[in-house]
Amino acid sequence: MSEKILEINDLRVQFKNGKEKVQPIRGVSFHINKGETLGIVGESGCGKSVTSLAIMGLLPDKTSEIASGNILFNNQDLSKLTDKQFRKLRGNDISMIFQEPMTSLNPVFTIGEQLKEPLRRHKNMSKSQARKEIISMLQQVGLPRAEQLIDEYPHQLSGGMRQRVMISLALLCKPQLMIADEPTTALDVTIQAQILDLLKKLKAESDMSLMLITHDLGVVAEMCNRVVVMYAGEVVEEAEVNDLFDSPKHPYTKGLMQSLPSNNDRKSKLFSIKGQVPRPSEITGGCAFANRCPHVLERCVKETPPSFTHQNHLSKCWLQDTSYKEVNHDETKGTAIR
Amino acid sequence: MKKNMFMLLAFSLVLLLSACTSGTAGDSSESSVDGNDPTSPKKDSLVVAYEADAATLMANIDVNYVTDAQIRNIYDPLIDRDGKTGDFVPVLAESWENVDEHTWKIQLKEGIKFHNGADFNAEAAKYSIDFILDEANQSFYRSRWVDVKEVKVISPTEIEIITSKPFPSLIQRIAEDLLVIEPGYVEEVGLDEAAKKPVGTGAYKFVEWSRDNYLKLEAFDEYWKGKPAIKSLEFRYIPEFSARLSAFLSGEVDLFKNIPVDSVDSITNDDHSKVAEVASARINYLALNNFYEGPLQDEKVRQAINYAVDVDELLNGVLNGHGTKMTGPLSQINNDYTETAEYGYDVEKAKALLKEAGHEPESLTLTLDTPNGRYPMDTQIAQAIASQLQRIGITVNVQTNEWGNHLEKIRNREMKDMFILGWGPAFDAQSTVENLFTKVAPYSGFYDEELEKEIYRVNQLFDEQERFDGFSDLQHKLVEKAAWVPLWQQSDLYAVRKDLKFTPRVDEKIQAYEMSWE
């Protein structure tokens, strides 16, 4: 069993908005092994981005807090770190790229000025050394004209190029873990293919771990070793990627996969999950998916299901309870729904 | 509540901060302000504050008293008025005589020099008068001098003035308007330059003029009357009274005119200060406008209002007694003054007269126009008059006008029933009577055909006694016909450093030569 680089245990995050308190993260646990790519999948509002911000210590100070749980990075609890300690980690050991390459770079500084920052902070590099390092990194991510580009401003670059700049920024200090939050969502398909290709290449060259947050099951299929499926602030399923695609256990995961047009016959009625993703304030007791679940049981509304693990395949659903096994016979056998 | 506290705290913080910064700066201010230190042994400078700048430093152009009062320290007149009595006194002139109805002869003093060393002589005197008459100079005095036909130089010390009409008030014009300028200098440097760096024969020489800031002068040691006691003279321009007062109280300013009556105490209470007061030749009155078609065209109504207005109450209540009550159109300082009968305060008579005229007091609604801030407490007086008339039942709407508009309304005969106006400084009857009681006079508020004939007749008289009698008669008639409610001679109130020897003049001039430090 490989070494865990990041381990999250029962993480709960609370947001305060005036007097209202909401919990967008309601007990999330998962881990990332050294060198692997973990995909986190879920629809908007499921808490995947909040989780990543919690790992980076970038939750807004005043309005949010980690209510409970811990985040262990190399066995160091990140949730207990001081600001200063965290700063040493960020950009150095853990780095992050974001969804919007258009707005994630500061418009009034040149690419060089922005990339220089982490090198100066973490590596104490001289100016010329840093410049060299940056240029070589820019070349490494496949950017042409790196020597000129370094003195240009973000708005002079296209979206794809900016995302490459973001990736080079994240890679500069050779982090052990990189978190990529929807890195290709804002990009066109052909550019997305370029970026995914680049990420794969970079992954292959180092032993960096990658946490890839996305809503696109295709991206997961292409990139990840293991997958965590989140719904309404909880991990509902976690499995090896092939395992998951072959035999999804949670009704939500199944629904997600079945509703993809490519998994349905042309012009046929698509499979779809009824209803809407609940808002954090609407979640009460029981299983959060109960009101949309085709297999809902009386029990689901009353009791929150625990995580059932079966050969490293975790699922948070009462259907996995052994007493209900028979009902779901076909699924447990591992037939893919195609 | 919490937030309020924060604001309070923050505000005091700012005050504190500015106090700290200003504390250090304050020291330097004291050293920089001349003569601020009362222990200084020989104080020979004087700072006079004025509400406004001089329009120009060229003599004989701007009729504004602020300009005049300042430049009279630089230029001398031929004839001046006595500071106490208002009588004519010779300055650069030696004597004058009336040769005939059209000719005046003036003898000039000898040996007097201008600041630039040029000699004063008849040519200079002639040039100064011609300067006014020359249209190109756009002198605003020209309107008063149009009847002067020619000035002849008889000898270096004698000139003759020929008028196109009989001009009995010429000497007065000379005394009030004319200052002597140096022909050679003006010709040499041109009008524009001469207006910025004036040269006269006066007690003070020009040093520096920063517009809307200050005018600095220094003593002219060769002054023909002798060395001035005050060596440097500065006029500083502070438009706001409160700023003027605080500059005075903090010692930056030694002298200023026109203290509001309610502030007199704050000066007398100050150890280093005193108040000087004089009844000025400027008068305030309530015009009862009979140009406007309204109840005030009826003499009885005008008389009734005279009875209904309690001038004593106004004077004591609003002006704190700073003013000299008048009963007729002329001030006591005026040469042609005659004592006239007083209406007195009599509410019953007022009501009776109104009834006689066919008015129920309660049915009357009158308008009273007043300028704002032109005369001491003018709007307040207007409001007080309104409430006095209210007592007999007349409703009065007070209308406050900006000064320019006020004048324009009078000129265009747009005034309604009553308005407040001041006049002066006036030392002769003609300038008041002719300009305020004839049909064509721009600022007139009263006109009576019969009286107007009489006015024009008396104006032409040359014989002093006849003239005096004529004006006396006119004064009585004007009071009888109740052309105004005469109010008072304005009291000129000066704030003065305690150790400054200063006697206020009736003609509002500030002559530094007459002052000295104790």
Add this chain to the structure above:
Amino acid sequence: MKQKVLLSVNNLKKYYDIPQGLFKEKIIVKAVDDISFTITKGETFALVGESGCGKSTTGRTILKLTEPTGGRIIFDGNDIAALPYKKMRTLRNRMQMVFQDPYASLNPKKTVREILTEPLRVHKKFDHDTRLKKVKSMLEIVGLSEYHLDRYPHEFSGGQRQRIGIARAVILQPDFIIADEPVSALDVSVQSQVINLMLELQKEFELTYLFISHDLSVIQHMTDRVAVMYLGKIVEIAKTEDLFTNPKHPYTKALLSAVPITHPKEKKERIILKGDVPSPANPPSGCTFHPRCPAALDICKTQAPKTSEHGNSHSVSCHLYNKIEEEIPHAISHS
């Protein structure tokens, strides 16, 4: 069976001027540059392409939301480009639009009742009571209910809003609907609901769709014919199945190959295009795709390709097909 042509677009152009100051010549952006296609009654025609390729502009120009610079748009015999504003307004009850952003396309100050009644009111259909009945039944059809009537758009989720947007478009029972990226702002689980709704509505009201999208899997699922756009031009038109099984234009091939796999075990030969889409303000010479084209020939740099037909209403604009069939290089064939 000869299908009736509902809409035909001939040589449509839409250029934008960008003034560059007093002394410089203005830049002309050719957002849509000489495109032609026809849509027959009852079919779903797709425009696909990456952002900035002009697919949305095409949709808006057809509805005369922007004036075309050139070309003709014939809708059921009416020349839309030449139609005066008022006439166009009356024609609009037969042509409707569904927008990408369901939130931005609903007036935040209006209730659902107002939003849905408006088209009926504008086109003076029915009396007050009938309108309300219509609105209610429409709400049922799109999966909402009567008690949503007096809600404001912000009280709905994205999927619900898009249902309202679709209801507004369909309530007039138009012949033709332009759907501009109707599902791309939606979550996967909701996306399928909306697609289903659109398919159902099409059946029920015999609708013709112009479906604009960048999502190839959605297009594959629900359209009959596809036009692929690149930099303002149509590079390939084909029946949907035809296009997905036998793409001809190198760009189409690259586009299809870039779609992520659906299962980790799937192996896919990928054509990674070099560089970014050029700016339409400064398009490359010749074939605008040539700088990125893996199969570019010399001629591509100088000459714009002609459109060639390849049977079964499959046409393509590429120099590779301007020559004889045998010369097609095999290097870029789809795996």
Add this chain to the structure above:
Amino acid sequence: MLDFIIKRLLQVILVVFLALTAVFFLIRLSGDPTALFLPPDAPREQIEEYRELLGFNRPLQDQYADFMVNAVQGDFGESLRSQEDALQLVIDRLPATFQLAIAALILSLVIAIPLGVLSAYKRNSFFDRIGVGLTVLGQAVPNFWLGLILIFFFAAQLKLLPTGGGGTLVHLILPTITLATYSIARFTRFTRSSMLDILRKDYIRTAKASGVPTFPLVARFALKNSLIPIITLIALDLGTLLGGAVITEVVFAWPGIGRLLMQSLMNRDFPIVLAAVFIIALIYAIINFIADILYAYVNPQIRVK
């Protein structure tokens, strides 16, 4: 860039021209100043004669045409009262006005920017509340009243500072504080909200994620972004400080252009009023013009285009 400048210059000319035209006609409609300059005993014929001399009896369009022809050549005529060149009189006041305006501007920037930055950084803290409280208060205090109160405290009661008049640095203190109050409030408020805005931006999150410590983050990264919009505000306020300091100038006897304009309005000294309007509009336009260029220069997004 060149055609941008030319275009803006043409705009400045147009704006100044229209402003002058509007004021010319308005002011002529307000009445005739002649009588104000003449002694009160001047008879009507004399008033008429002076009107003719000063040209007020001519048809309005002729007066306007003459005025414009001369104004184009920089000749606004002579002051009616002092007969000096009106434009020169106005220009003579510029240094004093600039002195006060710039002192006030510097004071406001020195106070407002750190205050705004800290307020935003320590959002909702005690400090922030003070800052916000101050700005709200600062915008509610009429500056003439503040001027009077300052005079009352510092000049009359404590006798620490002179009340006014031009000249030394000491004279500058109270008027500067008075004039700066409103700008301080505005700038603080603007800096704060602009900073808050910036601190929410994605690129700040990026910088945080790459380990940039808080202080350089605020001081270097965010401030530079938020200063760009402040430039426009500074230009706007400098214009107001220059032209709108009338009240402060009157209260503190500051010999500036606003006070001159006030007096000339009261005196109906039209040439000065028009010259002052010309100068104020011109300065305002020029400042905004400079701000635009500066804005374009500081903002790389515009600069490169």
Add this chain to the structure above:
Amino acid sequence: MSANLEKAFHNEPAAKIKSKKESSIYRFFANLFRSWTGTLGFIIILGLLFISIFGPWITPYDPLYADFSKKLLPPMTDGHLLGTDQLGRDILSRIIVGARVSVIIGVLTVVIAGIFGTVVGIISGYFRGWVDVVLMRIVDVQLSFPFILLVLVINAIIGAGLRNIIISLAIGGWVIFARMIRSEVLALREKEFITACVATGVSRFEILFRHILPNLFTPLIILASLQIGTFIIAEASVSFLGFGVQPPEPAWGNMLNEGKDYIFSSWWLITFPGIAIIIAALGVNLFGDWLRDTLDPELKGE
């Protein structure tokens, strides 16, 4: 399926659907009372409105009655809570009656300037073309001149008085409305829901009146509430310089103008009217700020 499930399926609590009005008023106050500053502002505004409506009936003395025997009494003497002025008039009474002038000027000016500016802004922003060019040049011209100076010049020219000060403030103030409305309209024009209206076949005028106007309401209310404060202070400034409301009409600005000469002898003459202006402006601004923050978080900043 149980009742529980039923509920979970339609998360539509029946109780939630109350009448529209009731809930929006409730929301307004719930929101307001959450903010200290907003509440304070609201209370001040209520107070201002109250005394400006009922002022003449609640003054302890006749604000115009002059009693020279009682002039310049300091605060808290002889039943004069805030003292008397130079004519012996009760300052508190004058401040109370003066509130009416401030409110009238503030509100009327905003209404006039707001309506005019809105009309211009709509014409400019919605119909564009040469009308827009001309109107915006006029706006530029006016903006090239400081507001307070402009108001002063206009007042100097058209004369003083309550009516004229409203006119001059409105002339000085409409441009801000015009500009804001124009940019709002321009932004709205590009909004997709307007395009959706065009696509539906709604006529241009209907789009303007049914869709654009209702969306202008919020920014207009916010700007108006913030402008009232500006206008109140501007009126006081102009009156202070003697161009504004003329005595004996009691207005805070001219009370200050009349009282400024007494700064050394009777501090209360300028202190209390000044504080009244500050409180009024503060109240209006606080409320306006709150409105802006709640109604339009994106407007924050300017």
